[in-house]
Amino acid sequence: MTLGRTLSIAVTGIEGRVVEVEADVTSGLPAFVVSGMPDAACRQAPDRVRAAASNSGLQLPRQRITVNLSPASLPKQGSGFDLAIAVAALASGGVVDPATVGDTVHLGELGLDGSIRALHGVLPAVLAAAQAGHRTVVVPVANATEARLVPDVTVIPMDTLGALVERYRCQRKGKPLPDLPEPVAGHQQPHQAPDLADVVGQEExxxxxxVAAAGGHHMAMVGPPGAGKTMVAERLAGLLPRLDRTQALEVTAIHSVLGALGDSALIEHAPFVAPHHGASMPSIVGGGSGRVRPGAASRAHCGVLFLDETPEFRRDVLDALRQPLEAGVINVARADRVVSYPARFQLVLAANPCPCGRNYGTGSGCTCAPQIRRTYLSRMSGPLLDRVDVQLQLLPVTRATLSSPRGESTDEVAARVRKARLRQSTRWKQHGWRMNSQVPGPALRSGTWRLPPAVTRPLDMAMESGSITLRGYDRCLRVAWTIADLDSAAAPTLTHVREALGLRDSRAAA
Structure with missing residues (x-):
């Protein structure tokens, strides 16, 4: 008997940490214990490992087996350590060569029949292994497609514990290795974004x-039912550029943690997430009683989070979005840890003017009581709306609009958006910013990028009158730079600033 060692990965959020799995056999009554802060699922691993080994024709030592998951201070969650625990225990009994498995990462849940079952979060786990310098990873066959998205890592897909042990025996004896089971080839789902040309009227x-797509700005729309708020919002994701490699891996890792990948390949298009207005706080920002899972805000990372019927959401849920709107990350605190998920999304809010939806124009058709009309939109707090760059009032589509010419398609507008994004990334690259929406306000109000007083006069007057706050001032400057980029201008002009102010507050612009 000897000490068996191998490696696994503990995933917290979408970040992984290497865990050394040690197994030691000592004399005494037969027992199998796991130490190192395992949760309930991980503590049950010995039962699964014993049954899997027995049904695979493998013999575990009939003595006391002690498995330690190091570092012991790191909480271990889930059944993903089963395969590593089994391999370490078999190595301690001399069934497999300890030197062969010492630097190999093992991920997988064991079935009682010895099968290796799929896990959630394999992609971030393999990314963590690669970053730590470990280049060989054993994964379930069903997870091989996402694992192979990580470059410079040898992925060994396995379907049973017995087949894995046989492979290690052949490797030890220098025999030809058995063929690996091949997973179903990953495929990219066809991307069919709704066409902007389908939107009738609503030119503004x-x-x-x-503008929102070009600069990464947040947007809010208020209008009666049927005005096209949802149609407009659903077309924003189709205008956004394709994700780069880093963004795509982050988005795919979030979906991997949720188990929402299946056999899909890398997610390369901006996600569009539209939760129901009855959604709870954990479902929006992330959380849960056991394992902390990402919420809708993180699923919309690098994409669009659309809140339809925004006043129907709980006030505390809406206000919880204020922090990720500024920081681009959500931190979920627990007693023993803090879990972080990326959440840099574009927020789109849509609301009716009142519960009946008819309080527009003269408001003569509205049946709501005056008190209800006053309080309905106030459910969207001022601090939240102050973080929204573009705020629009939509009117119903008229009969005359139906005969108007068909508008530009998504592809035509997306081409202009890509050109504007390229101008922004070129301009801000040396500062580490990608889009105008990420530029801090002080950088636009001072130094090289400060606009002349004659250009910023409308913003100065609006701030003086109290129509906009300092945050609103900065956001109007960002929108003005985006409008200038769409016009291929070197810097915003007075016209661009007035347009930006009008998109935020038409009264202030007037």
């Missing part, structure tokens, strides 16, 4: 959507 909303 279409233009505002283009």
């Amino acid at each position: 909303a279409r233009y505002a959507l283009e």
Whole structure:
């Protein structure tokens, strides 16, 4: 008997940490214990490992087996350590060569029949292994497609514990290795974004959507039912550029943790997430009683989070979005740890003017009591709306609009958005910013990028009158730079600043 060692990965959020799995056999009554802060599922691993080994024709030592998951201070969650525990225990009994498995990462849950079952979060686990310098990873066959998204890592897909042990025996004896089971080839789902040309009328909303897409700005729309708020919002993701490699891996890792990948390949298009207005706090920002799972805000990372019927959401849920809107990350605190998920999304809010939806124009058709009309939109707090760059009032589509020419398609507008994004990334690259929406306000109000007083006069007057706050001032400057980029201008002009102010507050612009 000897000390068996191998490696596994503990995933917290979408970040992984290497765990050394040690197994030691000592004399005494037969027992199998796991130490190192395992949760309930991990503590049950010995039962699964014993049954899996027995049904695979493998013999575990009939003595006391002690398995330690190091570092012991790191909480271990889930059944993903089963395979590593089994391999370490078999190595301690001399069934497999300890030197062969010492630097190999093992991920997988064991079935009682010895099968190796799929896990959630394999992609971030393999990314963590690669970053730690470990280049060989054993994964379940069903997870091989996502694991192979990580470059410079040898992925060994296995379907049973017996087949894995046989492979290690052949490797030890220098025999030809058995063929690996091949998973179903990953495929990219066809990306079919809704066409912007389907939106009838609403020219101002279409233009505002283009500006929001070009600069990464948040957007809010208030209008009666049937005005096209949802149609407009659903077309924003189709205007956004394809994700780069880093963004795609982050988005795919979040979906991997949720188990929402299946056999799909890398996610390369901006996600669009639209939770129901009855969603709870954990479902929006992340959380849960056991393992902390990402919420809708993180699923919308690098994409669009659309809150339809925004006033129907709970007030505390809406206000919880204020922090990720500024920081681009969500931190979920627990007694023993803090779990972080990326959440840099574009927020789109849509609301009716009142519960009946008819309080527009003269408001003569509205049946709501005056008190209800006053309090309905106030459910969207001022601090939340102050973080929204583009705020529009939509009117119903008229009969005359139905005969108007068909508007530009998504592809036509997306081409302009890509050009504007390229101008921004070129301009801000040396500062580490990608889009105008990420530029800090002080950088736009001072130094090289400060605009002349004659250009910023409308913003100065609006701030003096109290129509906008300092945050609103900075956000108007960012929108003005985006409008200038769409016009291929070197810097915003007075016209661009007035347009930006009008997109945020038409009264202030007037």
